[in-house]
Amino acid sequence: MTDDMGRDEWLAALRQRVPEIPATDARVRQLAGALLVDVREDSERASGLPEGALGLSRGFLELRIEQVAPDRQGDILLLCGSGQRSLLAAEALQRMGYRHVSSVGGGMGAWKAAGLPVTAPGLDADAAERYARQVRLPQVGEAGQARLGAARIAVIGAGGLGSPVLLYLAAAGVGHLTLIDDDRVERSNLHRQVVHADARVGVSKADSARMALLALNPRVAVRVVVDRLRAENVEALIDGHDVVIDGADNFPTRYLLAAATRRLGVPLVYAAIERFTGQASVFDPRREDSPCYRCLFPEPPSAADAPNCSEAGVLGVLPGLVGLVQATEAMKLVLGIGQPLVGRLLTYDALGMRFRELALHRDPHCPGCGPAARFDGYVDIERMCASAG
Known part of the structure; x- marks a missing residue:
């Protein structure tokens, strides 16, 4: 975002480059085989994450996405708290060559408001912090x-x-x-x-x-x-x-x-x-x-x-x-x-x-x-x- 561009303009410009879909549509595509990635931090996911979603914090997304999604033609959906970090994350994946990346509009708030299923956290805040480096391994996870x-x-x-x-x-x-x-x-x-x-x-x-x-x-x-x-x-x-x-x-x-x-x-x-x-x-x-x-x-x-x-x-x-x-x-x-x-x-x-x-x-x-x-x-x-x- 540049100094002479307001936040709304910046978000509008970002949405021109990144597809944004409603939470209900994201759920349909997830059930059809799309990979849903929750890019929130571990502490945020401690209160729950979308059912079937992969938890992968925004800061580690570019480093680890290839381990879980080696196919750059696959359908990937990104979700955050309100829908803004997932826009930035989707743009980053586009730069990496991923062709079918979308952001879930409204993020986790919209997911819950739509009554979509949420998985109760398997780890409390202490465990999420204590085992964070181990849980990030795709072979381990929560x-x-x-x-x-x-x-x-x-x-x-x-x-x-x-x-x-x-x-x-x-x-x-x-x-x-x-x-x-x-x-x-x-x-x-x-x-x-x-x-x-x-x-x-x-x-x-x-x-x-x-x-x-x-x-x-x-x-x-x-x-x-x-x-x-x-x-x-x-x-x-x-x-x-x-x-x-x-x-x-x-x-x-x-x-x-x-x-x-x-x-x-x-x-x-x-x-x-x-x-x-x-x-x-x-x-x-x-x-x-x-x-x-x-x-x-x-x-x-x-x-x-x-x-x-x-x-x-x-x-x-x-x-x-x-x-x-x-x-x-x-x-x-x-x-x-x-x-x-x-x-x-x-x-x-x-x-x-x-x-x-x-x-x-x-x-x-x-x-x-x-x-x-x-x-x-x-x-x-x-x-x-x-x-x-």
Whole structure:
């Protein structure tokens, strides 16, 4: 708008260049396949947005429109609060080469006045601000954030792997975290178990982690279980969860988890670390093609062949990287996006800074999921691991 041109004249000139349509017509075209984009800010959309509309703030429109509307010949409708920002947004898209762009006259006010459907906001003002950068991802959006908020994830262990897993899942807004650990914080833990603090040495790891998680995101519900996973409690503790994350440091727990998650039909996100190396995979019993943990390790190795961190040592940053792989896989499973590490074993060598991916197939002779597999009870699994140790 120039200094010698009044606002009305400027708007009139803009409307000559940008088609403007009534809200009722916009709804008809939306139902016929047009993309309706609400260009208001996240805080404005917190009170609701047109049903089926994509929320994409005006300031990010040019940066992200190609991700959701790669076809420049498609029918695109833009809506704002009163109909002025959408005119400017439509003009910007025209300059980008979009040929069929229209502005909804009167914006959201006209939409509501016409009695057209409005979707109640999935996020309140705090959540809209807290998760704004994540919600802007087309693969997440408000619907995905709501799925994360409703998700229940059990994390076994609040140690090296569990620390980054817990911190990032809580930060991402996973609504219900169950943390199972019977250990206490030691000073020797702190170089890698970053969810804890020096002031909490001697406190149970589960309680220490809960303090850190609620300080980071008080919206998350954290249930702590200060107990060890055993034959008599494994199913009761993990039943009802959407994903289970294995952050354990011993084979009895891993074999119990493998059996229980398979019997309950819950995906298991596995990882292990030693010295300078780590590995991760996803075992999903809901998929017929998914191997299980015992396809990888049919029987537990001896303690000499698989020493724990206290015996072999570990580079402090290693569990951070591998744990983040676990957190990423868990979020992908909840959101239903991407390609999970099912049938793949990801290995990492910190000294060489190399990742390798190995194919992991179902073993037809697997004692855990093969045709001849039999379940004799969790107590027998504990005995098997004890005899190997």
